[in-house]
Amino acid sequence: xxxxxxxxxxxxxxxxxxxxxxxxxxxxxxxxxxxxxxxxxxxxxxxxxxxxxxxxxxxxxxxxxxxxxxxxxxxxxxxxxxxxxxxxxxxxxxxxxxxxxxxxxxxxxxxxxxxxxxxxxxxxxxxxxxxxxxxxxxxxxxxxxxxxxxxxxxxxxxxxxxxxxxxxxxxxxxxxxxxxxxxxxxxxxxxxxxxxxxxxxxxxxxxxxxxxxxxxxxxxxxxxxxxxxxxxxxxxxxxxxxxxxxxxxxxxxxxxxxxxxxxxxxxxxxxxxxxxxxxxxxxxxxxxxxxxxxxxxxxxxxxxxxxxxxxxxxxxxxxxxxxxxxxxxxxxxxxxxxxxxxxxxxxxxxxxxxxxxxxxxxxxxxxxxxxxxxxxxxxxxxxxxxxxxxxxxxxxxxxxxxxxxxxxxxxxxxxxxxxxxxxxxxxxxxxxxxxxxxxxxxxxxxxx
Numbered sequence: 055x056x057x058x059x060x061x062x063x064x065x066x067x068x069x070x071x072x073x074x075x076x077x078x079x080x081x082x083x084x085x086x087x088x089x090x091x092x093x094x095x096x097x098x099x100x101x102x103x104x105x106x107x108x109x110x111x112x113x114x115x116x117x118x119x120x121x122x123x124x125x126x127x128x129x130x131x132x133x134x135x136x137x138x139x140x141x142x143x144x145x146x147x148x149x150x151x152x153x154x155x156x157x158x159x160x161x162x163x164x165x166x167x168x169x170x171x172x173x174x175x176x177x178x179x180x181x182x183x184x185x186x187x188x189x190x191x192x193x194x195x196x197x198x199x200x201x202x203x204x205x206x207x208x209x210x211x212x213x214x215x216x217x218x219x220x221x222x223x224x225x226x227x228x229x230x231x232x233x234x235x236x237x238x239x240x241x242x243x244x245x246x247x248x249x250x251x252x253x254x255x256x257x258x259x260x261x262x263x264x265x266x267x268x269x270x271x272x273x274x275x276x277x278x279x280x281x282x283x284x285x286x287x288x289x290x291x292x293x294x295x296x297x298x299x300x301x302x303x304x305x306x307x308x309x310x311x312x313x314x315x316x317x318x319x320x321x322x323x324x325x326x327x328x329x330x331x332x333x334x335x336x337x338x339x340x341x342x343x344x345x346x347x348x349x350x351x352x353x354x355x356x357x358x359x360x361x362x363x364x365x366x367x368x369x370x371x372x373x374x375x376x377x378x379x380x381x382x383x384x385x386x387x388x389x390x391x392x393x394x395x396x397x398x399x400x401x402x403x404x405x406x407x408x409x410x411x412x413x414x415x416x417x418x419x420x421x422x423x424x425x426x427x428x429x430x431x432x433x434x435x436x437x438x439x440x441x442x443x444x445x446x447x448x449x450x451x452x453x454x455x456x457x458x459x460x461x462x463x464x465x466x467x468x469x470x471x472x473x474x475x476x477x478x479x480x481x482x483x484x485x486x487x488x489x490x491x492x493x494x495x496x497x498x499x500x501x502x
């Protein structure tokens with residue numbers, strides 16, 4: 055549970071965001087042709103599922119298993135490193151640092167990831183540190199996509215992919231993952247794309263494909279054979295891959311995360327994105343990075359230097375310390391990259407059993423910290439007069455009546471494919487045991 059202060063701050067933040075959107079909408083509706091109206095390329099991207107359902111959870115004081123953030127602490131050494139950086143006698147710890155990444159951090163990134171790629175990463179030309187993984191996604195898409203270019207997006211997708219592509223003048227082309235198993239225990243490995251359908255989307259206009267593995271919200275970790283199929287298509291059609299791998303460390307027993315950039319012929323056409331928030335449980339620090347060949351990283355840094363210019367120095371210093379701390383023990387159980395998923399696997403399995411107890415069918419994720427659950431067996435009547443999808447109606451009802459919040463995953467589908475998600479709900483399980491205890495109590499009352 056959030057503290058009273060943090061809940062109040064969250065409510066103020068959400069209400070401010072909603073008010074800003076409402077004000078923006080009023081201004082646009084007053085005179086659609088006004089010079090003061092929202093730029094045409096941004097129209098249609100004003101809605102935000104996080105603002106809407108975050109406010110709803112706050113208004114009804116609901117237990118929040120919606121937005122993906124931990125409600126327990128980050129490692130002490132990372133927090134202490136931030137304090138040390140801010141209080142350092144070195145005055146430059148609180149001043150601008152190198153635009154493309156604090157030197158200590160990019161060197162730590164290179165030392166950590168070079169063995170995984172099987173190549174020496176140049177910290178100065180083959181990395182870029184950004185304001186969150188969001189910043190890397192935005193800079194990569196803006197830096198590579200020209201008007202008319204097509205970008206393949208695998209559904210469901212993190213909701214910023216589509217508007218970022220459209221903002222760059224690109225055309226998103228969607229390929230859905232679909233569950234191939236509906237009975238018994240369903241895992242994220244049972245969600246697959248159709249290779250023939252995927253192949254048909256590649257053509258001379260295709261510039262990028264956005265890959266997300268481990269996947270949000272399904273939790274799928276793409277297999278080597280699937281990555282080889284995607285790689286073959288990218289090489290055949292000369293397509294660049296943006297590989298969103300922010301959950302790369304959150305891999306559960308029996309699964310293996312493979313970087314597509316490590317496959318033959320893929321390094322030179324892949325930008326891989328990571329996140330300090332997901333690596334060290336510090337989502338509020340908003341620090342991410344991209345790793346890739348210098349000719350692609352340059353496209354990204356050109357946007358970054360003219361947008362954010364640089365990222366906060368003390369935060370970068372602290373994250374560098376985090377990587378340096380874990381590097382000597384990276385192959386041990388004590389390493390945070392391994393101890394955290396071991397802890398979360400227990401929470402994952404507990405949530406799956408809780409969802410089953412009220413008649414939902416969970417998809418057991420191989421990675422990440424989200425879980426999709428099928429609600430088609432529940433006795434929930436859709437309001438036919440309400441234009442919202444079933445999953446939106448269900449989550450709003452559950453938040454109001456059960457004081458339990460989640461996220462409707464149709465927000466992660468294109469307009470033509472939202473029906474694929476109407477019977478599913480996305481849950482987040484990177485929560486402390488006390489939070490899951492509250493969920494268990496809610497479900498016990500639900501069953502009554």
